[in-house]
Amino acid sequence: MIISAGLLYLALFALAARMPRHRPVLLGGWQGHGFVPHLTLAGWSLMALSLASLWTRADVGIALVGWIGLLALLGGGVTLGISYCPGVARAGVPVALALVLTGMASGG
Amino acid sequence: MMNAARRGLWYRAGIAVRALCGTAGAYGVAALAAMVLARGLPVPRAEAVLVATMLAFIIGPAVTIGAFLVAGASHAPAGTGLVAGAGGGVRRSMAWLHGWAGLLLGHILFLMCLTGTLSMFRPEISRWMRPEVSATADPDHATAAAVAWLAANSRNSTGWYLTVPDGRSNVVEANYDSDGAFVRRVLDPVSGAPVARDTLGGDFFYRLHFDLHLPYPWGELLASLAAMLMLVAIISGIIAHKRFFRDMFTFRPGRGQRSWLDGHNALGVLSLPFHIMITFTGLVTLASLTMPWPMTAVYGKNAMAFYSEVTPGAVVRPASGRAAPLAPILPMMAQARRHFGAPVSRIYIFNPGDAAAVVTMYPVEEKAIGYMPGEISFDGASGRILKAWTETRPAVRAYQTVYGLHMAHFAPMLTRWLYFLGGAMLTLAIASGMMLWIVKRRERAPLSIGNRLLERLNVGGLAGVPIGLVAYLIANRLLPLGLAGRAEMEVSVALWAAGTGLALGLLLPPSRSWPLLLGLLAAGCGAAALTGPRWSADPAIPAINLLLLVSAAATGALAWRRARRGAEPA
Numbered sequence: 001m002i003i004s005a006g007l008l009y010l011a012l013f014a015l016a017a018r019m020p021r022h023r024p025v026l027l028g029g030w031q032g033h034g035f036v037p038h039l040t041l042a043g044w045s046l047m048a049l050s051l052a053s054l055w056t057r058a059d060v061g062i063a064l065v066g067w068i069g070l071l072a073l074l075g076g077g078v079t080l081g082i083s084y085c086p087g088v089a090r091a092g093v094p095v096a097l098a099l100v101l102t103g104m105a106s107g108g
Numbered sequence: 109m110m111n112a113a114r115r116g117l118w119y120r121a122g123i124a125v126r127a128l129c130g131t132a133g134a135y136g137v138a139a140l141a142a143m144v145l146a147r148g149l150p151v152p153r154a155e156a157v158l159v160a161t162m163l164a165f166i167i168g169p170a171v172t173i174g175a176f177l178v179a180g181a182s183h184a185p186a187g188t189g190l191v192a193g194a195g196g197g198v199r200r201s202m203a204w205l206h207g208w209a210g211l212l213l214g215h216i217l218f219l220m221c222l223t224g225t226l227s228m229f230r231p232e233i234s235r236w237m238r239p240e241v242s243a244t245a246d247p248d249h250a251t252a253a254a255v256a257w258l259a260a261n262s263r264n265s266t267g268w269y270l271t272v273p274d275g276r277s278n279v280v281e282a283n284y285d286s287d288g289a290f291v292r293r294v295l296d297p298v299s300g301a302p303v304a305r306d307t308l309g310g311d312f313f314y315r316l317h318f319d320l321h322l323p324y325p326w327g328e329l330l331a332s333l334a335a336m337l338m339l340v341a342i343i344s345g346i347i348a349h350k351r352f353f354r355d356m357f358t359f360r361p362g363r364g365q366r367s368w369l370d371g372h373n374a375l376g377v378l379s380l381p382f383h384i385m386i387t388f389t390g391l392v393t394l395a396s397l398t399m400p401w402p403m404t405a406v407y408g409k410n411a412m413a414f415y416s417e418v419t420p421g422a423v424v425r426p427a428s429g430r431a432a433p434l435a436p437i438l439p440m441m442a443q444a445r446r447h448f449g450a451p452v453s454r455i456y457i458f459n460p461g462d463a464a465a466v467v468t469m470y471p472v473e474e475k476a477i478g479y480m481p482g483e484i485s486f487d488g489a490s491g492r493i494l495k496a497w498t499e500t501r502p503a504v505r506a507y508q509t510v511y512g513l514h515m516a517h518f519a520p521m522l523t524r525w526l527y528f529l530g531g532a533m534l535t536l537a538i539a540s541g542m543m544l545w546i547v548k549r550r551e552r553a554p555l556s557i558g559n560r561l562l563e564r565l566n567v568g569g570l571a572g573v574p575i576g577l578v579a580y581l582i583a584n585r586l587l588p589l590g591l592a593g594r595a596e597m598e599v600s601v602a603l604w605a606a607g608t609g610l611a612l613g614l615l616l617p618p619s620r621s622w623p624l625l626l627g628l629l630a631a632g633c634g635a636a637a638l639t640g641p642r643w644s645a646d647p648a649i650p651a652i653n654l655l656l657l658v659s660a661a662a663t664g665a666l667a668w669r670r671a672r673r674g675a676e677p678a
Contacts, residue, residue, distance in 0.1 A: 061509070071379070
């Protein structure tokens with residue numbers, strides 16, 4: 001579930017950062033970078049990966065329900081971050097990456 | 109002038125026809141389609157009925173949406189599937205439907221969602237409300253103590269229905285009849301005797317969620333109708349939302365109507381899969397009452413035949429009239445555990461004290477989402493196994509999964525918190541939608557009498573309901589322990605407090621009632637935390653106190669903000 005949560009946050013962040021309204025807040029000086037146009041594809045791919053990572057679990061149904069809840073939690077986090085505290089939303093990216101790596105290292 | 113009047117009349121007639129097609133028509137089409145499916149699906153008849161029943165709750169809202177999508181009202185009765193081309197017209201009609209479907213029973217939906225959200229922590233709330241029960245016993249011995257107490261204290265009973273303690277609940281909940289009267293008791297895990305503090309605990313929130321404290325079946329019917337309207341509101345909201353993805357992460361605070369709309373959209377969109385899931389599964393939980401037609405189409409009046417085919421593991425046998433003591437419960441529980449590979453969660457004892465008594469046990473539901481995945485029945489007098497059943501039929505498992513998704517018995521603590529979050533977001537989405545209705549109209553023109561009444565109803569409903577729930581918690585602390593009818597009195601306090609909140613909301617202008625009621629709510633949350641059990645090794649108790657204090661701070665801040673705004677010159 002840790003890997004899935006990390007990937008989901010990265011997915012939501014990428015999708016939000018691709019939107020012109022949120023791009024300056026989330027990307028700052030990076031907004032003119034060449035990777036920006038590919039963020040939509042990256043976001044949806046990461047979301048698909050996040051879902052796919054659940055398939056390795058024995059209790060896939062229960063994990064899927066948890067994922068739906070995580071979508072609300074992390075989506076709400078990104079939204080509130082953009083509105084009130086963009087630094088925290090940005091800081092979530094390395095944390096999410098660390099979660100993915102930790103999850104991969106610990107096997108789940 | 110005449111033409112305008114005629115156009116207005118035509119518009120109203122069109123709305124009336126669409127509304128009729130979208131409600132009675134949609135229900136009729138769904139029922140008819142489900143009856144045809146129940147008779148025609150190439151699976152065993154009990155499974156066909158279950159599948160058809162679930163599909164009825166997809167067909168119904170689809171027909172409602174269709175009735176409002178057709179190009180002209182005259183098409184609606186015949187062509188509920190005729191969709192007007194995509195574009196502004198469709199979005200406008202869907203926005204209209206979204207608004208009205210949400211508004212019509214919005215206050216009921218708010219109550220249902222708030223209490224449903226709290227029900228996620230029903231055992232924990234019950235522990236907070238019964239702090240005297242600090243002793244714990246293992247589930248087997250707690251059950252044995254309860255059975256011994258019931259054997260000595262119930263007379264002429266036809267059944268004992270016991271919920272076994274687990275990691276979240278430390279008491280045995282017993283429902284039984286004694287000398288013809290139905291009784292509910294919460295039994296101490298060590299002594300087996302009823303606990304000192306007579307209260308419904310968290311069960312009050314759970315029952316209020318679907319029976320609305322109305323006589324059967326009116327509460328369930330109203331709750332089901334509200335859930336159906338919510339499903340329609342969700343689907344029409346998706347179609348009406350022009351920039352569904354573009355607005356996904358947008359919230360612009362402090363901008364009046366724009367902020368309310370952003371908040372409503374964000375709450376609705378980010379948790380959309382949860383909202384659809386919880387609404388649809390909620391409808392299915394009340395299906396036997398609201399959609400019995402597939403079953404009637406197949407079984408006629410013999411509903412018992414349907415239920416016995418759905419639960420083939422059940423053993424039904426009449427009382428023999430010969431007295432016989434119940435065999436020891438512990439060996440039966442051990443056998444059940446071995447059979448399920450999981451602990452026992454519920455025990456039903458039919459005809460206790462009779463030679464033909466039957467003891468039926470069900471496993472805990474933490475391995476899979478499906479509700480009641482199996483059962484095992486014992487002869488009550490001898491303790492030998494009569495029948496064991498593990499459910500494997502795909503249609504029945506699908507139905508149980510849908511049911512289990514709503515009940516969330518399977519959910520580990522993290523998932524339970526995520527359910528709580530999703531429920532809270534849905535509750536706030538409903539509340540913000542109700543507020544948005546008024547804010548939007550006030551920014552355009554002075555409010556009509558109807559909307560002014562709704563504005564006051566919003567204050568009374570959205571603040572009054574939580575005030576009632578908090579008053580219930582305070583009553584639990586303040587009412588004397590030995591009071592006769594104590595549990596019922598707690599409920600009365602809750603209803604009177606909510607009613608007073610509603611009355612104040614209706615009587616006072618919103619500029620005064622909002623800060624007053626929010627202030628009362630803040631004070632109530634604080635008082636509940638301070639009068640509640642404070643220091644305990646049970647982590648649920650400080651956690652609930654903390655939540656109450658956070659709620660007090662949040663609603664207090666809101667009350668202060670509203671009071672300041674009310675004091676400012678217009």
